[in-house]
């Protein structure tokens with residue numbers, strides 16, 4: 001297709017490694033470090049992890065490749081991408097943008113908690129190992145009506161700042177430095193945690209499945225977690241793929257990104273759950289698990305405060321490389337579709353999403369009586385709708401779109417760079433995307449929502 005009607009060439013990734021790091025940067029974030037360990041804790045440990053892996057293999061890799069393919073094919077963000085291929089699916093892109101809005105609104109609240117904990121670590125607060133005291137500190141912070149909102153604002157401003165810088169100038173540059181540092185730091189903390197007394201009980205909890213714990217709820221939670229953690233189902237990877245050049249290898253990228261993401265999630269689990277058991281915390285502690293458990297670990301380490309500062313700073317970086325991709329989905333929509341300039345779009349949308357996050361934060365304290373969905377507070381309700389409903393719905397529609405409307409042959413042509421690359425698993429992938437993945441998502445969905 002000729003590009004003579006384009007104002008300027010679309011920004012592209014500066015290098016292959018830059019793309020992998022940025023896309024993994026989107027995938028690796030609070031979903032791995034904060035959400036995976038506490039979700040595993042709440043949903044039966046090994047049972048959850050087992051189901052997580054099953055879904056990763058059936059749905060995760062399959063959809064990662066699908067999203068990158070659609071993005072690179074159309075060189076557009078989700079709404080435009082769907083519209084250009086089949087107008088009837090434009091709404092799927094729109095649901096993705098909406099999911100991005102919702103996820104970023106509460107994601108930024110947790111990002112704010114992380115900033116608060118960096119400050120705590122700097123001021124030497126990590127000298128306590130008592131679960132009661134640490135739990136109390138966390139709860140009194142998140143239930144405060146003002147303080148967490150100020151930190152939420154700071155997180156949003158940081159996110160905005162990076163997105164305004166554009167693709168190769170902003171996102172790629174930061175990811176190159178931050179992702180590898182995070183990896184090294186996580187390994188160190190995991191080693192420390194695994195050598196605590198009684199640590200093996202946590203390892204067993206996380207890795208040995210108790211089949212009696214598998215329920216519809218657990219499976220739905222794992223499904224939502226795969227989508228959330230891999231940044232799938234809302235077009236983030238369509239957007240990232242849209243900046244890929246036509247000779248890049250989509251197949252290897254869609255294996256590498258999920259592998260990196262899963263490795264970090266497991267390492268985070270192995271850093272947190274052994275400590276939970278060693279110190280006698282409650283594995284079902286929920287969203288506070290990271291914030292309550294790790295300070296206890298740091299308190300028991302020589303130079304613990306230094307560790308604490310470095311760790312929470314890296315968590316912040318990981319959160320930012322994800323939040324920028326969430327904002328990017330929304331921003332690139334208005335830049336591509338409404339022709340806004342990037343700076344204006346980032347500031348206005350970031351502002352709106354900040355305001356949307358305020359009720360989630362207040363729902364922890366002042367508004368904790370408001371329970372919009374299934375008895376969940378505002379924060380959990382927004383998370384549930386976005387992660388367990390919108391993302392799987394977006395993923396299922398993507399399978400249906402490729403498998404039954406756009407056509408597997410067209411997808412395979414894009415994946416193999418028009419026959420130049422060898423895709424050994426083409427047959428398996430086609431079968432997964434056409435039949436297995438959409439049906440699996442649907443079944444989990446129906447089970448988990450208790451419709452059967």
Ligand code: PFF
Nearest residue numbers: 027029030031228229231236
């Ligand atoms: N994958 C990110 C994480 O695990 O923290 C969160 C996320 C980013 C979800 C981007 C969805 C998305 F599009």
